[in-house]
Structures are given as C-alpha cells and as structure tokens.
Amino acid sequence: MPTRPAYLLNVLLAVTICIPAAWSAAQQSSAGKVNFARAITYPAPGSFPSGIASGDFNNDGIPDLAVVAYSNGILGVALGKGNGQFNSWLYTSASSAPSVVAVGKLDGKNLDAVVNDDQQLNPTVLLGAGDGHFPNSTLLSSDNNPVVGFAIGDFDGDHKEDVAATVQLSPVGLDVYLYLSNGDGTFQSPRRFKAGGGNQYSSIVSGDFNNDGKLDLAVLSVNPHNNGGSVAVLLGDGRGGFRRPIFYYIRNPRSNAFPSVLAAGDFNRDKNLDLAVAFSNYSSNKSSYVQVLLGNGDGTFRKGVRAAVGPNPLDMAAADFNGDGKLDLVVTNSPCAQGCGFPSNISVLLGNGNGTFQNPVSFPTRGRSALKLTVADFNGDGKPDVATVNEADSSVSVLLNTTPFPSQPAAMQAIRH
DSSP: OOOOOGGGGGOOOOEEOOOOSSOOOOOOOSSOOOOBOOOEEEEOSSSSEEEEEEEOSSSSSSOEEEEEETTTTEEEEEEEOSSSOEEEEEEEEOOSSOOOEEEEOTTSSSOEEEEEETTTEEEEEEEOOSSSOOOEEEEOOOTTOOEEEEEEEOSSSSSSOEEEEEEEOSSSOEEEEEEOBOSSSOBOOOEEEEEEOOSEEEEEEEEOTTSSSSOEEEEEEEEGGGTEEEEEEEOBOSSSOBOOOEEEEEEOTTSSOEEEEEEEEOSSSSSSOEEEEEEEOTTTSOSOEEEEEEEOSSSOEEEEEEEEOOSSEEEEEEEOSSSSSSOEEEEEEOOSSTTSOOEEEEEEEOBOSSSOBOOOEEEEEEEESEEEEEEEOSSSSSSOEEEEEETTTTEEEEEOBOOOOOSSOOOOOOOOO
16 A cells, blocks of 8 residues: 655645734624535545546536545546436546546546546546546656646637646645647646745636636645745636736744635625635644635735634535525535544535625534545535545545525536636
8 A cells, every 4th residue: 555645645825915813703694504414425436535526427417426546546436326326436547646636528528537646746637438437548747746736727718628737846836737738638748837835735726817718727835834825826818828926925823724725716796706715723623714815806816804614624615505696615624633534524604795604514424534525416406515535434425415595596606626
C-alpha cells in the first residue's frame, strides 16, 4: 500500500485582506429549512477513496458517480438508477495513486475524466466510451510536479473544454498549468501561470469574475504554518491567457484555523460572482468558519462577513438546497485531525441572499473522514443532493435532499469546483 505524501492530507488561494479576530454577526432569516434523508452508504471502489465527481457517463440523462481510490490506482464509476441508488462499480485503471478527479467532455463526445497521480505526478485524461468505461487515455505533462486540483472549461473561446490544473512546485510555490484541447482528446503543451507562494494544498474554481464573457480562475494556495494563504484571481483574455494575478492575502493570526477550500457563487444576488473560503482547524475542531469575499464585478473582491460552519471543513460547494432562489453552501466536516477516523457529516449553510448565511445544519454521512463531496440531482426530483467519499472506512455516502420546495422550485445552481 503506498504511503500518502504530506501534501495529500488536504488536497484541496495584490490587495491585502486581514481577517479580524472578532466574529461578524450574520443576519438570520426565518424563512426556509433544509432536510436530508438518512445517508445511503456504499463500499468505495477501493481503499483510501480521495476524490469524487458526478456526471452522466452513459448518456441516459441520469447523474452517475465517479470515485478515485488512492491505494489501487483506479477510477470507479457507479451508474445511477434515477431513484438515488446506484449500480455496482465499473473499474478503469486510472493512475498509480490518484486523489483528485474532475469531469468534462474533453474530446467533444462522451463525458471524460481527468485524474492526478501522487506518485508518478503527471495527470491523465481518461476518455469515456459512453457506457461508464474509459478505454483510451492521454497523459498530460506537469513537469513531474504534483497536481493538486483541476478546473475544466473553455478558456480560449473555441467551444472545446480545456483543463486547468494547479501544480505544486518545489520547494514552494503554485502554478496553473493550462492544457488547451485539440477537440479530439489530445492537448497542446501546457501554458504556465503563477498562482501563489503557498507551500501546501490548493483549491481552484473557474467563473467569469469580471463579467466580460471570458472564463477566469480563482486559486487558493495555503501555508498552514502561519494559518494563512492567498486567493489569486487570474482574469482570462479569452484566448488561453491570463493577466497577472490579483492576490488577496488571508490570514487568521489568533487561531489555528487555516484556509482549506474555495467555492464560487453569487451569494448576494447582485449578478457578480463571489468567493467563499473555508477555514479548518484540525487540532481542536474549533475556530472553523467560512470567510466570504464579495465580488465587485470587475475581478476585484471585498471582504464580507464570516459564517459559522461545522468542525474541520475539507470540501465545499454551492447550490440552492431549499428552493428559495438564494445560493447556499454545503461542506464536509471531518472532526479531529484528518485520518483520525471520527464519524463525519455535511453541514448546509442556508444563504440569506445578501452574502450572509444562517447557522449550519448538519447531517451524518454514516462514514468516517469525509474528504470530498459532489452535488447533483440523483433521484430526479429537481433538488440538489450530496455524495461524499469517506476515506477512513473506504465508503461513499449519498444524502438525498427531502426539503419541501416551493410550488415552482428555483433552478438548481450547483457550482462546479
């Protein structure tokens, strides 16, 4: 069994933002509740499952699950039945030690997957056959540096989905490698862009942060030794290039919490994308929270308020979980230090529509050490559901959303991350 490298402990960003010690009070809304059914658990396709994604891999209109297992180097796909349940795993050899997976139509045909490799380091694109299998693959070059995150989108305006990867440099530093697609499952040589000076971990999201119709990137790089890091905003030129990054330095000097994961969404309904940064505290399960950065619509951000969150959040996504038209957040909570194997849960933070959030509501995953999550409508009822990978007991949990929605539910707004 391979030994997991230190940076995998949380594979998960220049105006300066200093986060004060005082807790900002968020406004509470009396409207809206959220509920999930008891989690359904499945054995993972292998030991140490570390990455999860959802998508329609067999073109039947029903979301499926894709999970990478670190110990046996495989990608497992469980085809959805449309009722919140899943068929047995279909196995594809992925890489020697995958821990991150992202999906997209990278050859313009069926849904494909891209995975990292924490031993041989260079990532691999797995080309889907349209039935849950991936018979062909393309190796990408990261110059033998560890890849710790992916974002997929059309970064050069040719209507072909490209791959952006966060690459951890030695001894310190973080670059974005952009692999522009040729449209047939092959890619151009990577273009490199500076994204931060942190020495551990990363989270990357894509979106149009300056409303110019061109896809941008936001990258979280983290330095847990000083409880801080930075969010680098890279504004795209629509031709496969990015401007020099704008850095937002974040630090919490009076706590052991440090930034762990990034999510994007319009949290105050001003039609500008915002960012949310989760801060985790591995040592005491206290002092964890979410810091909101409100977008100004021109690629710059201003500090919003903090939001309470469950202990030790390791992953996060945005969606409207109660159908009120306001974007909410969901996080995975893994109490204690990662790897200690405590029972995990997800916490949902209902949005008030003004950039603030209500207190978290938690639901057990019935698994231990939930690392990553994905959001999709697994049972076809128009409500976003949640699935997690639980590393310590090698399981996958599916939590179906049972919240009563309004008579005309708002469109689901899951944000890919």
